Amino acid sequence: MGSAPIMTVFVSLLLLCSSSLPQPARSLPVCTDMRAPVVLNVTLKFCRDDGGASCCDAAADAALEAQFKAIDVKPADGECARVVKSILCSKCNLFSADLFDMGSMPRTVPLLCSSFSARDSSQPEHQIYNNEDYCGQVWKHCKNTVMSNSPFQTSAPRKGGLSGSSSMLTDFWQSEKDFCVSLSGIPNSQLVCFNGHGVSFNTRKNSSPAPNGICLEKIGNGTYLNMVAHPDGSSKAFFSRQDGKIWLATVPEQGRGDGLQLDETIPFLDLSTEGHLGSDLGLEAVAFHPDFINNGRFFVSYICDGTQSSNCAGRCSCDREVGCDPSKLGSDNDVVPCRYQLLISEYSAKGSSSSFSEATYADPSEVRRVFSMGLPYVPNHAGQILFGPSDGYLYILTGNGGIRGDPFNFSLNEKSLLGKILRIDIDELPEMNEVGNKSLWGNYAIPKDNPNTDNSNLRPEIWALGLENPWRCSFDSLRPFHLYCADDGQEQYKVVDLISKGGNYGWSGVYEDQHVQYPPWAVQGTKLTNGTIFPIMGYKVPSTTKSASIVGGYVYRGSADPCLYGRYLFADMYSSAMWTGTVNTDVSCKYTSASIPLSCSxxxxxxxxxxxxxxxxxxxSFGEDNKQDGFILASQGVYRIVQPSLCGYACLTDATSKQAATSVSGGNQGLTTVMKVLIAVASVLIAGASIYFAWRCFCNNSSICCNDIETIQVTNNTTTRGDGPSATATKPGDVELAVTTRPAEHRAR
Structure with missing residues (x-):
C-alpha cells in the first residue's frame, strides 16, 4: 500500500522526461459527396456557420433553404421547424458522411442520438451518447406536425399512399421508441450521431485504452507482397508475389497452433512470363470483383518489359499533352523512357456460376486489357488496385514517375495520370466515341460522379492528385468512405493521407521545402498550393538514415486486441518500426500517432x-482477412496480430481492468509473512532507484532516458518543436524515426 504513491510520482516524472508527445495533425473528414470540407470565405445564410470549414458552400446552402421551404413546416418559427432546419443543415457538418451512413444506403435524415440501443425492441434500453436523446426531442416537437415531402418518409416502415403528400410522424410510427429505433440505426455499432447542434461520438466505438505493444504470431515462412481476403467471406485468402504468382491459402483459426495452408507448387495463377522479375517491378496487386463468387472476375496490376514481350505495349505517359518529350528524358540506368508499362488485366477463375467460391485455379488467358501506361522512369510507379467497398469502382494508385523533384509537375498536372489516385468503371464498356473523345488509356468507362467529368480539358479518371509514390491504401471496413493512403515522400517526410474526392495532396515540394535545380528543357508548371490537404500522420526520417520507406496498413477492426481497435497501422519498410494512429473523439478532427513495439507470441x-x-x-505490406484480423507481410514471413497477453502486454478494457483490480486486491492472500516483507523491501528499493533516475533525467537532462527527446506542439497547419522563441517549424504529421543506418539501397516502388 505504501509504495503506490511513490510509484505514482515515479511514473509522472518519467512521463515528463521520456514521452515524445503524440503528434496531432489537422484531419479533414469526408462529406456526403466524398469531398473534403471547404474553408468558407462567406457566411452561409441558411445554415449559419462559425466561419470555419463546412461541407456546404453557398449553392448547397441555398438548396437546403429551398428544401426547407418546400417541406412547409408550420408555424415556421415553431419548435418543429427549428428541429427540421437543424436536421437539414446537418449535411453541412464536417462528419456528414458518418452521420448519413454513406457506407451503406445513403440516408435523408442523419443518425440521431437516441436512448434506444437497437432495432430489436426486445433489447434493453440504455443511453450511450453522453446521455443525449435528441431523437426524443424530434418526436416530441414534430410527431403531430404536418409536413410536405417529409425527409423522414424514406426511413418509414410503411409508406402506402403517403409518399410525396403531407404527413405527420404518427402516420408512420406508433411511438417514440418505434421512431427512434428506426432513425438512430444501431447506436452500439455507429461511430457518431447528431445531437441537434453537432456531432456526438460513441465512446464505446471510438475510444479504447492505448496499446503498449503489438503481439504477433508467425503463421508462414513465405515472402509475399499482397494478401486479399477471399470474397466469399470464408477463412481463405489470396497471396501474391512480384514474380507473377498468386496462391490460394487457408488462414488457420487463432489459438489452434496451425500455420498457413499454402502450397507454393500449386499457384492459383502464374503470370511469371508476363511481368518483369525485378526487385521493384513485377506483379504489384490483385483485386477481386465485388461479385466474384457469381462471375469469377478478378484483376491484376503488374509491370511488364516492352523489350521482352510484344504484348507489353501502350502509350507513354510522357507526351505532348503534359509538356513532356520522351526523347529529352535520357535513360534511367540504361532504361529508355516508357520501356516498362503499368498494365491492369482482367482474368477469370475456373469454375461455374455456382462454384466460383470453390475455384482453386484461374484461366491464364487474359480476358481484357483494362489499362496500360508507359512509365517515364523505373521507380515511383506504385501500382496498387482495389475496389471501393461502397461504389464498386476500381481505384488505381500511380506514382509520379520517378525523377527527382517532379520537374514536369506530373503529380499536380490534371492532364497527367501520374502521381494520382484514379477511379474507373470496369463493368460498363465505353462507347467508341467516348474512347476517342476522352482519349482513354484502356477498356473502361468513367464514373459519372468523378470530379473532372464536366471538364474535357482534364483527365476524367482522376479521383485525387498531388501524390509522390503511394504505397498501400486501404478502406476502413467500418467507415468505407474513409480511404487511407501512405505516401512515400522523396526526402525526410513519410506521410499518411485521408483521401477525398478531388483532393490535392500537394506533391511536390509542399512538405519537403525542396530547392530543386530543374533542367532547362523541363516545362515546370506552377506549383498549386491553394486548397492543399495536409497529411494526418507520418514520420520524419533522420538525416543519418540512408533507407526509409513508408508502408500503409489498415484501420484495425479485429477482435484479438481491443486496444488496437479503431487505430490505423503503418510501418517503415527497412527498420520494421511501426506506428498506430487514431482520430480524437471530439470535433477537433485531429489524429495522433505513436510508435509501438512488436513482440512474438x-x-x-x-x-x-x-x-x-x-x-x-x-x-x-499489411493484410486483412474476413474477420478483420490484421496481418504483416515481411521478408521473414507472414505474421498475424494476436491477443496482447500472449506477449506479456496488458490491454485494460473495462472488463479486464475490473478483473485485474480483483486480482491485485487479492494477490497477497496466502503469501507467508517473510514473502510479504521481501516483496515490500524490493518494491521500496525499485521505487527508490526509479525516482533517482527520473530525478536525474528531469533535472539534469541525463542521457539515461532524456536523450533527443523533443516536445511537439501543433498550431493549425504548422508544427513547432520546442517551447521557446527559438523553436523550429516543421510540417504537420512529423514523428521522428529512430532507426539504425541502413545500406544505401531503396526499393524503387
Whole structure:
C-alpha cells in the first residue's frame, strides 16, 4: 500500500522526461459527396456557420433553404421547424458522411442520438451518447406536425399512399421508441450521431485504452507482397508475389497452433512470363470483383518489359499533352523512357456460376486489357488496385514517375495520370466515341460522379492528385468512405493521407521545402498550393538514415486486441518500426500517432527468427482477412496480430481492468509473512532507484532516458518543436524515426 504513491510520482516524472508527445495533425473528414470540407470565405445564410470549414458552400446552402421551404413546416418559427432546419443543415457538418451512413444506403435524415440501443425492441434500453436523446426531442416537437415531402418518409416502415403528400410522424410510427429505433440505426455499432447542434461520438466505438505493444504470431515462412481476403467471406485468402504468382491459402483459426495452408507448387495463377522479375517491378496487386463468387472476375496490376514481350505495349505517359518529350528524358540506368508499362488485366477463375467460391485455379488467358501506361522512369510507379467497398469502382494508385523533384509537375498536372489516385468503371464498356473523345488509356468507362467529368480539358479518371509514390491504401471496413493512403515522400517526410474526392495532396515540394535545380528543357508548371490537404500522420526520417520507406496498413477492426481497435497501422519498410494512429473523439478532427513495439507470441506456430533491431526483417505490406484480423507481410514471413497477453502486454478494457483490480486486491492472500516483507523491501528499493533516475533525467537532462527527446506542439497547419522563441517549424504529421543506418539501397516502388 505504501509504495503506490511513490510509484505514482515515479511514473509522472518519467512521463515528463521520456514521452515524445503524440503528434496531432489537422484531419479533414469526408462529406456526403466524398469531398473534403471547404474553408468558407462567406457566411452561409441558411445554415449559419462559425466561419470555419463546412461541407456546404453557398449553392448547397441555398438548396437546403429551398428544401426547407418546400417541406412547409408550420408555424415556421415553431419548435418543429427549428428541429427540421437543424436536421437539414446537418449535411453541412464536417462528419456528414458518418452521420448519413454513406457506407451503406445513403440516408435523408442523419443518425440521431437516441436512448434506444437497437432495432430489436426486445433489447434493453440504455443511453450511450453522453446521455443525449435528441431523437426524443424530434418526436416530441414534430410527431403531430404536418409536413410536405417529409425527409423522414424514406426511413418509414410503411409508406402506402403517403409518399410525396403531407404527413405527420404518427402516420408512420406508433411511438417514440418505434421512431427512434428506426432513425438512430444501431447506436452500439455507429461511430457518431447528431445531437441537434453537432456531432456526438460513441465512446464505446471510438475510444479504447492505448496499446503498449503489438503481439504477433508467425503463421508462414513465405515472402509475399499482397494478401486479399477471399470474397466469399470464408477463412481463405489470396497471396501474391512480384514474380507473377498468386496462391490460394487457408488462414488457420487463432489459438489452434496451425500455420498457413499454402502450397507454393500449386499457384492459383502464374503470370511469371508476363511481368518483369525485378526487385521493384513485377506483379504489384490483385483485386477481386465485388461479385466474384457469381462471375469469377478478378484483376491484376503488374509491370511488364516492352523489350521482352510484344504484348507489353501502350502509350507513354510522357507526351505532348503534359509538356513532356520522351526523347529529352535520357535513360534511367540504361532504361529508355516508357520501356516498362503499368498494365491492369482482367482474368477469370475456373469454375461455374455456382462454384466460383470453390475455384482453386484461374484461366491464364487474359480476358481484357483494362489499362496500360508507359512509365517515364523505373521507380515511383506504385501500382496498387482495389475496389471501393461502397461504389464498386476500381481505384488505381500511380506514382509520379520517378525523377527527382517532379520537374514536369506530373503529380499536380490534371492532364497527367501520374502521381494520382484514379477511379474507373470496369463493368460498363465505353462507347467508341467516348474512347476517342476522352482519349482513354484502356477498356473502361468513367464514373459519372468523378470530379473532372464536366471538364474535357482534364483527365476524367482522376479521383485525387498531388501524390509522390503511394504505397498501400486501404478502406476502413467500418467507415468505407474513409480511404487511407501512405505516401512515400522523396526526402525526410513519410506521410499518411485521408483521401477525398478531388483532393490535392500537394506533391511536390509542399512538405519537403525542396530547392530543386530543374533542367532547362523541363516545362515546370506552377506549383498549386491553394486548397492543399495536409497529411494526418507520418514520420520524419533522420538525416543519418540512408533507407526509409513508408508502408500503409489498415484501420484495425479485429477482435484479438481491443486496444488496437479503431487505430490505423503503418510501418517503415527497412527498420520494421511501426506506428498506430487514431482520430480524437471530439470535433477537433485531429489524429495522433505513436510508435509501438512488436513482440512474438510465446505460442507462435512457427518460430520468429528476426534480429533484435528488425524482428520481422523488411515489412512489405499489411493484410486483412474476413474477420478483420490484421496481418504483416515481411521478408521473414507472414505474421498475424494476436491477443496482447500472449506477449506479456496488458490491454485494460473495462472488463479486464475490473478483473485485474480483483486480482491485485487479492494477490497477497496466502503469501507467508517473510514473502510479504521481501516483496515490500524490493518494491521500496525499485521505487527508490526509479525516482533517482527520473530525478536525474528531469533535472539534469541525463542521457539515461532524456536523450533527443523533443516536445511537439501543433498550431493549425504548422508544427513547432520546442517551447521557446527559438523553436523550429516543421510540417504537420512529423514523428521522428529512430532507426539504425541502413545500406544505401531503396526499393524503387
Amino acid at each position: 510465446e505460442k507462435t506456430p512457427l518460430p520468429c527468427e528476426g534480429s533484435t533491431n528488425s524482428p520481422l526483417g523488411r515489412i512489405f
